[in-house]
Amino acid sequence: MIWAGVLIASASCYALKLAGLSLPQRWLQDPRVQRTVPLIPIALLAALVATQTFSTGQHLVLDVRAAALVVAIVAVVLRAPFLVVVAAASLTAALLRLL
Amino acid sequence: MFTGASQFALVGVIGAGGSVWAGAATAALLGSRNALYGLRLASLLDVRGVRRVAAAQFVLDETTAMAIARDDPRQSRFAFWATGFALFTFWNLGTLAGALATHALSNPKLLGLDAAPPAAFLALLAPRLRSREPLAIAIAAAAVAIVVLPFVPAGVPLLIVALLVSLYGLFGRAA
Numbered sequence: 337m338i339w340a341g342v343l344i345a346s347a348s349c350y351a352l353k354l355a356g357l358s359l360p361q362r363w364l365q366d367p368r369v370q371r372t373v374p375l376i377p378i379a380l381l382a383a384l385v386a387t388q389t390f391s392t393g394q395h396l397v398l399d400v401r402a403a404a405l406v407v408a409i410v411a412v413v414l415r416a417p418f419l420v421v422v423a424a425a426s427l428t429a430a431l432l433r434l435l
Numbered sequence: 436m437f438t439g440a441s442q443f444a445l446v447g448v449i450g451a452g453g454s455v456w457a458g459a460a461t462a463a464l465l466g467s468r469n470a471l472y473g474l475r476l477a478s479l480l481d482v483r484g485v486r487r488v489a490a491a492q493f494v495l496d497e498t499t500a501m502a503i504a505r506d507d508p509r510q511s512r513f514a515f516w517a518t519g520f521a522l523f524t525f526w527n528l529g530t531l532a533g534a535l536a537t538h539a540l541s542n543p544k545l546l547g548l549d550a551a552p553p554a555a556f557l558a559l560l561a562p563r564l565r566s567r568e569p570l571a572i573a574i575a576a577a578a579v580a581i582v583v584l585p586f587v588p589a590g591v592p593l594l595i596v597a598l599l600v601s602l603y604g605l606f607g608r609a610a
Contacts, residue, residue: 341455345445346436348459349466353438354491356473357482365474372604373471377440378569379576379600380465381560383593384447386577388553391584393452404550405557412561425554429547 400432437492437523440559441465444593447552453590461593472499479503479511493519572600 389405390396404425411421436442441462448458473494479502482490493515502515543549564570579599580592587595 338449338455341449341459342436342445345441345459345462348463349436349438349441349469350492352463352466352470353473353494354488356470356494357477357480357487357491359470359474361474361477368605370471372601373467374563375569375572375600375604376597377465377468378560378563378572379596380444380461380593381440381556381563382573382576383580383596384444384556385553385560386580387584387592388447388451388556389550390581391451394585394589396581396585400547401550401553404547405553408550408554408557411554412558418555418558421558422551422554425550426547429550430545431547433545433547 400429403432404429436462437526438466438469438495439526440556443552443555443559447556448590448593450552451589453588457588457590457594461590461597464594464597468496469494472496475499476502476515479508480515490515490519493523495519495522497522572603576600 385405389401390398407428408421408425411424416424436445444465445458445462448461449455473491476490476494476499480490498515498518501518502511505511505514537543540546540548560573564573576596576599580596583592583595
């Protein structure tokens with residue numbers, strides 16, 4: 337079941353790329369589409385940050401992940417590289433759990 | 436699937452207890468931007484047939500950025516293919532290493548690894564927030580996701596957010 341989902345998601349992601357290279361230019365050149373599509377990852381990534389930090393399953397929780405997120409926000413504001421951001425957040429959570 | 440944000444999202448939704456289909460839908464929605472990248476790259480790359488089928492797999496944030504930053508089309512094409520090959524190789528080697536290494540980890544929480552995915556999503560998000568509107572959308576999306584989370588199955592908050600932002604983009608603003 338999981339693999340079926342993975343395969344379908346993979347096929348969809350690839351099809352979207354191929355469609356961009358193959359479809360007539362004017363189909364995707366509608367200004368509303370041009371405006372909307374870049375907004376989707378922004379909203380989804382922000383929602384992922386929020387849900388993965390403040391929930392476990394269907395419950396809202398406030399734990400060390402919130403502190404780790406604060407550290408990650410500081411890191412991205414300082415324009416730290418990707419791996420530094422992730423490592424700083426993980427380290428924060430690990431250290432706070434040791435306390 | 437070779438597009439990082441979608442991979443992380445699929446794993447994230449399933450890991451949080453969401454259905455694999457909610458995860459797959461989120462991954463595909465995150466991948467929708469690659470269609471627009473493909474559109475921008477199509478005239479630049481001018482690929483047909485088998486080369487287009489191969490090039491499509493390399494249509495990503497990174498390859499698009501590298502390709503459109505060049506003035507000369509030949510350099511653009513070189514930047515696209517070189518970035519694509521390098522990323523494809525090392526990304527997948529890294530994924531394999533990760534898949535093998537996790538068996539050695541007894542409790543990922545002890546290493547703070549449950550704090551890694553939100554930080555990774557944040558790092559992917561940050562470069563897109565250079566002006567006021569994206570920042571407002573990001574904050575609103577996070578708020579909506581948190582508010583609806585207790586009432587719907589895991590993964591579904593993301594789909595609600597995607598629907599709302601699409602409606603906003605298509606109908607919400609004056610042209």
